[in-house]
Amino acid sequence: MSFLAPLFFAALAALAIPVLIHLIQREKKQVVRFPSLMFVQRVPYKSVRRRRIHNWLLLCVRLTALALIVLAFARPFLRRDTLNTAVGAGAREVVVLLDDSYSLAYGDHWERARAAASNAINGLGPDDRGSLVLFGSGAEIALRSAASGDRPRLAAAVAAARPGASATRYAPALKVAGSILAESSLPRREVVLISDFQRGGWRGEEGARLPEGTTVTPVAIAGGADAPNVAVTGVSLARSTFSNQERVAVTAVAVNRGTRALRGGQLSLEIGGRPIQSKPLDVEVNGSVSVVFDPVTVAGAFMRGSVRASDDALAVDNAFHFVVSPAQPVRVIVVDRGATGGGALYLTRALAIGEAPRFETVVRQPDAVAEDDLRRASVVLLNDVAVPAALARRLQRFVEGGGGLLVALGPRASWSPDVDVLPAAIEAPVDRTRGDAARLGTLEFGHPGFEPFRAPRSGDFAAARIYGYRAVKPAADAQVLARFDGGAPALVERRVGAGKVLLWASSLDLSWSDFPLKPVYLPFVHRAARHLASYSEPAPWLTVGQVLDASAGAARSQPASGVVLTPSGRRVSMDEEGAEVIELAEQGFYELRNRSGDAVTAVVASNVDTAESDLTPMDPKEIVAAATAGPGGGREAGGSGQPVTPETQERSQRLWWYVLCLGILLLGADTVISNRLSKS
Amino acid sequence: MSLMASHNPSAIPGARFMDPVVLARIGNLSLVSRAVVDGFINGLHKAPYFGASVDFAEHRGYVPGDDIRRVDWRVWARTDRYYVKEYEAESNMNFSVLLDISKSMDYGSIGMTKLDYARMLTACLTNLVHHQRDRVGFVAFDEDIVEHVPPSAKHMETVLHVLDRLKPGRPGRLREPLHKLAEHFGRRGVLVVISDFYADPETVVDAVTPLRFRGNDLVVFHVLDPAEIEFGFTNASAFEDLESGEQLPVVPEAMRKEYRSLVRAHIDALQQRFSEVRVDYTLLDTSKPLDHALFRYLSSREKKLRLR
Missing domain, CATH: 2.60.40.10 (Immunoglobulins)
Known part of the structure; x- marks a missing residue:
């Protein structure tokens, strides 16, 4: 039995009150002056003191009533395992957790693991129910809560299991076992954990907690082969x-x-x-x-x-x-006023330097941007140009289709107000040639474009002097990434459709600033172009357990659809909405094909988690202790319990009510007894 | 007489006794003693004044040296032998009351204290003895001698006056003051000791007996309150010793039986020890009339005289 509010036991001191009233208070109240205590003293003192209590029954009833009331306030409740012990042995809900990670393929481990699983299943009684859960990095219920009639199916599931390519993780398996046990109505619950107990598979508790009273029996498969690995x-x-x-x-x-x-x-x-x-x-x-x-x-x-x-x-x-x-370049169109201005020099030079990724730059005048250019390009840079309405609409479609647009404003820049693409409305130029030049004040370092400059001394944007910029009024859904020292927006971003638009309020050449001469210019342009192009380095391989989405391998995000061919030759069709992902479960090459299945759109290499090949074992007790919440919460062997529902929990705590009633009844009895005594 | 109480102890038929509580209300010891003694005398059928010096006691043979005036010539005439008449020589006897006025005497559960009772008893005895024309004296003591009135025929009023202003104060001791007094009483007489005797019987007897050494007749009155004998308390209380101030938690009901038996044993032991040393011992309950005590005194005196 335990108590919800054991502090109330301090009130047990109140039990002394009736006794004190009997023993002390009455003595002090009345002093009788007597000629001599010569004879009184000769009467044995102890017997006097002991017999001072007149009515033992009354005192006992009073004390018991008080003690019961205090006990009721302490909220006693019976522990579940205590209840279950009282119930005695009953039918079991047994969950066999069989590790099918690839490390079980070592030597004869798999055969031994399967034999252990078969043993556990054969040990089930007629009323018991058994479940088989195969687990690696995830857990899969092979057969759930099978009754005695389904015993052959359980055995067949064990026989059909093969070690996979995944690594070992115990927490998901324990969580699945916990959910199976929690739903079970059988009184005893057991988990048989069959694994090679690699140290790498256990990263602490991870919230894997089995229901209270669950017995965990670890079966360690270890040793055997003495060979290089x-x-x-x-x-x-x-x-x-x-x-x-x-x-x-x-x-x-x-x-x-x-x-x-x-x-x-x-x-x-x-x-x-x-x-x-x-x-x-x-x-x-x-x-x-x-x-x-x-x-x-x-x-x-x-x-x-x-x-x-x-x-x-x-x-x-x-x-x-x-x-x-082969490395894929990022194609960039720089729209400039032409040879007369020459303002695109710094931009083109900066973009020519990149290797990872490589930028392929073409310079076009506003009226010379061809449709083919836009189709091939990932990013368009507008360097202080007046954009005609027709080009603006084409650029809007380009951006909505996933392209990136960087608009650098200068004295000549203008944009058709009909086309709502820009993140800010362009207003009048601000002249800062007199007095102090404007500098970049605040930067949004959380943005991918400024992420590399977050650390100290990794780029000083404030060194650039801006002599002129265009006042801009950011749109409602735009984000201001940088501001000038006066507080005016310097860089504003807006997402339009699948693409992004960046607006730089000053020029990216020397006409209005010395920014191109500063060291941060090149990395800034590269980061901006990468960000606008949504460029990411294609991973040469993935690990089993990671997920594969249909856009993998595509240069530009396109509506994903098609068929995936797994290393074992299985064909998995992917949903048109692109919501479906595939978890890599096998080792080898996954092929992504288009819907008709005749063209390969991507190939992904899948490797096993090499941490799994480290067979260093751990002490299974560590897992058992964590899963059963320490030595008090569960047991390694012995009884088990019912799932704890709120109703049963409440029922086990309702004891206080009866105790309180009994205490009040005793108080009533006390009144009756004392009435009778006083009458007599 | 309104002061007369309705007590009718069977020991003394015909006597009319007064309730000591009623007497205590009178306040004037002289009046009290007179009322009691007169009433007492009236109730007796025998003459109270025995012991007069004219009482013939016996004849004895004449020996040379005897006063020839005491020769009974009538006997000589009949027998031709010289006999001398002998008389009881009781006249002008010394009478002293030794009263314990220790703090424990200042206790009473029935409206009067043991000291009040003893005071009245003393007054009555003094009065009675004074009527016999004996010399009366008085000693008050606690742990030492507090008051001393030497015996004299004229000291009746003094004794009553001293009695009147007695105040109990100190814890009592028997041995020292009584031993001192034993040396003091040179002339034979009657000594009455009144106390509650809160000491071992041996100690008590040891303290009192020396008073007899010079041929004094000794009468001992043991005065106890009924509460001391019966222990009729009901509530559990702290009992405080009047003399030492010590307190003791007591549940009277639980220990009454044992207490009573202890007190009874004490009284019995005193009685036995005193009778062994030929001392008259009388237990007085302050709820009982004084006449009882007087009667005991007189009867014991009579017994004594007859014995001679």
Whole structure:
């Protein structure tokens, strides 16, 4: 029994009140002067004191009533496990958690794990219900709460299970087990956790808490094979250009996590499924080796590469896949007034320097921007030009389709007011040639464009002197990213459709400022162009467990649709709305195809989590203790309990009500007794 | 007489006694003593004035040296032998009351204290003895001698006056003052000791007995309040010792029986010890009339005289 408000027990001191009234108060009230206590003193004192209480029954009734009332206020309740113990053994709800991460493929681990699962299922009684949950990085319920009649289905599910490619994570599995147990109405609940208990799979509690009274039985599968276990943990790709052809040099890192050193092994590089290079591999125990392969010409898009080590005790982590495509430039159109002005010089020079990504720049006059230019380009830069209404409308469509637009304002800049694309309305120029020049005051460093300049001494925008700018009035849905020292907006951004528009209130050449001469100019232009183009480095590989959306590999975000071909050859069609994503569950190459299935739009390499190949075990008790909330919350063996619903919780706490009633009844009895005594 | 009470103790038939509580209201000891003694005498059928010196006691043979005036010539005439007549020589006896005025005597549960009672008793005895033309004296003591009136035929009023202004104050002790007094009373007489005797029977007897050494007749009155004998308290209370001031929590009901038996044993022990040393011991309950005490005194005197 426990108490919700044990502090109320301090009121038990009130029990002394009746006794004190009996013993002390009455003595002090009346003093009898007596000639001599000679004889009184000879009567044994203790017996006098003890017999001073007249009516033991009355005192006991009073004290019991008071104690019961105090007990009721302390809100006693019976613990669930206490209740269940009283109920005794009953039918069990058993959840078998079977680890199917790829580390179970090590040696004979999988056979032993399956045998343990079969044992657990065979141990189910006629009234018990069993569930099978296969877990790796996620958890999948193979069969939920099967009754005794479904026992063969459980056995079949165990037999059909295979180790996957995922890493081990215990928390999701425990959460699934917890939800199954919480919904169960059976009195005893058990979890059988079968795993190789890798240290890497447990990152603390993570909120995985089993219902109170659950028994967790860990079955550790460990030991066995005494062999080298080499894992290719990663590759790095160094691109280079050789005689106008892009080449890539692959460097692979191999680690030996086995118990024996690897001698005379082979590490081979495969391109497009064919081995083209092979290198000898010797790795000490717990040692790592990096192997550099000769550069390979990038022949075309989505070139599939793999680095593969020779077979050992755990084969899954021996291969590492990657995808290499020729680098894609970001195409930028700089719209300028033409050769007379020459204002685009700084912009074009700055954009020509970039390598990652590479910018491909074309300069056009406002009336010479062709439709084809816009279709190919990702970003349009307007450098102090008066934009005709026709071009403005085309640019609006371009932006809505996902393009990026940077408008730099100068004395000549104008925009058709009919086309609502700009983030701010352009107003009159402000002349700051007299007195102090304007400087950039506040910057929104949280914005991706200014993110690299967030750290101290990583770019001084205030060094640039702005002699003139256009007053602008930001639109309601626009965000001001930078302001001049006077508070006027300097850089305003607005999202239009799928694209973005940036408006720089001054010029990006030397006509109104010396900004192009400052060191921050180049990185600012690069960041702005990257941001507007929504450029992101394509990852050469993903890890099992990550999700793949349909836009992967596409240069510009387009409505995703099509078919995904998994490494095992399964075809998964993706929804037209692009809401569907695919979780990578296999090792190898995922192919994204268009809806008709005849053209490959992207290829994604999927690798296993190499942390999983580290088989260092942990103490299963750590998981058990965390999942059952310490030694008091659950038990490793023994009884189990019903799910705690609010009703049962309330019922177990309703004890105080009866205790209080009993106390009040006793007070009534006390009144009756004392009345009778006083009458007699 | 309105002061007469309706007590009718069976021990003395015909006597009319006055309630001591009523007497206590009179206040004047002289009046009280007179009322009691006169009433007492009236109630007796025997003459109270025995012990007069004319009483013949016995004949004895003449021995040389005897006063020839005391020779009974009538006997000589009949027997031709010389006999001398002997008389009771009781006239002008010394009579002293030794009164314990310790703090414990200042207790009374029935409207008068033990000291009041003892005071009246003293007055009555003095009065009675004075009527016999004996010399009366008085001593008050607690842990020492407080008042001393030497015995004299003229000291009746003095004794009453001293009695009147007695105030109990100090804790009492028997041994020291009584031993001192034992040396003081040179001439034979009658000594009456009135006390509540809150001491061991041995101590009491040891303190009182020396008073007899010079041939004094000793009468002891043990004065106790009815509450001291019956212990009729009902409420649990703190009992405070009048003399020491010590307090003790007491549940009277629980210990009444034991208390009573202790008091009874004390009284019995005193009675026995005093009778062993031939001292008249009388227990006086302050609720009982004074006449009872006088009767005990006189009867004991009579017994004594007869014994001679």
